[in-house]
Amino acid sequence: MFLCFHQLFFAQIRDAPNIKTVIFQSSNINNYSPIIQLGEKMMLSFDDLNANEQNYYYKISHCEIDWTPSKLIDSEYITGFSEDRIREFNNSFNTLLPYTNYELTIPNETTQIKISGNYILSILNDAREVVLQRRFIVYESQVxxxxxxxxxxxxxxxxxxxxxxxxxxxxxxxxxxxxxxxxxxxxxxxxxxxxxxxxxxxxxxxxxxxxxxxxxxxxxxGNEFLYFDSKDIRSSTLNIARSEITRDIYDTYLYTNEERIDRPYTYAPDINGNFTIRTLDSDLPNIEADYTWVYFSLECLEDLSNKDVYVSGKFNNWALNESNKLQYNTKTGFFEGTILMKQGFYNYQYVTKDKNGVISNHDIDGSYFxxxxxxxxxxxxxxxxxxxxxxxxxxxxxxxxxxx
The missing domain is CATH 2.60.40 (Immunoglobulin-like)
Incomplete structure (x- = not known):
């Protein structure tokens, strides 16, 4: 369900179902954070699975520390326009699943940020519906x-x-x-x-x-993040058991993960929940990386009654919803789920949420100092x-x- 911009702009909203692979971070290499110094640039990229070259618009709003709108008018925090159309987009090429990739850089020729603070970037369609929304922070080095x-x-x-x-x-x-x-x-x-x-x-x-x-x-x-790399969509790898086409696009089956809560800590380098899009078949992964159904399975003997289990990471903005919720399969004894994901290197973790909304990153994988x-x-x-x-x-x- 889309949310109208003028009604629920500052609410936490889900991305529209046709919007996938949202990357929003500093343009500096290896900086996955949505925090930049005043004058630096941020980059937004996302895919529209409708693949119809629809017009999308961005809007930047200045916020207080609690993410409520500040009392400033647009001209006090923006030079140029706080809202404009996204002009850079390209259709996917040579992919089984078609999509349109959109890119935006902030600041740009029509929009420059003048002051520090909390900001919200909203992407709207022609009907003025918010299809995705992200927080970012601009700071000045006074301390x-x-x-x-x-x-x-x-x-x-x-x-x-x-x-x-x-x-x-x-x-x-x-x-x-x-x-x-x-x-x-x-x-x-x-x-x-x-x-x-x-x-x-x-x-x-x-x-x-x-x-x-x-x-x-x-x-x-917590524990080090789990990972997989699907840059070679046709082959099995260290954490991918097999790959096959069954529904017009590839299915990627990960090896079943086991709980780590009672195991000794083992150091494994990760990127702390982040992800990067890449493919062996092209130097233009934004438009030539394909999508695949990724099958997750978890064997867990811990008592997770009255708790829901999710696959979480920056790939879905750390959201916990039905799209990344695992279901218990009584036949296999595993928690299982399927997520549509673009080729790339992904960190992920299993988290639980109880009936009171308390989220835990240690029920399944343990926690080690x-x-x-x-x-x-x-x-x-x-x-x-x-x-x-x-x-x-x-x-x-x-x-x-x-x-x-």
Missing amino acids: TVAVGVYQSRDLKKIETHQSVQFTINKGNFIVNNPYQEIKTVLIQNNNWKTAIKDLKPQFFRNNQLLYLYDKETSYWA QTENDYTVIVYYKKFGSRYTKVIGMGTGNSKVILN
């Missing part, structure tokens, strides 16, 4: 942020959790009331479902604000009397070298 990842000091969590501590170095940036004017958001692996908000500085040292929390910034570390995770700290500033909230700094940390 620097040092981020460290530690084992939990709680003995009950020392083997399963990671705690994040950080320091904001203000330099010459003047803040009159840090408790009121400075706010921070901490996220794990660029997944907004993990956001920790409203942390206050605990200590002050010269021009530094210190956030030396343990319990309040504690995360389940050694797990490599990315952490991002975003620093917001709203001076007393100001009409909007700035983003004045951003810092990142990684648990590959975890501190004690």
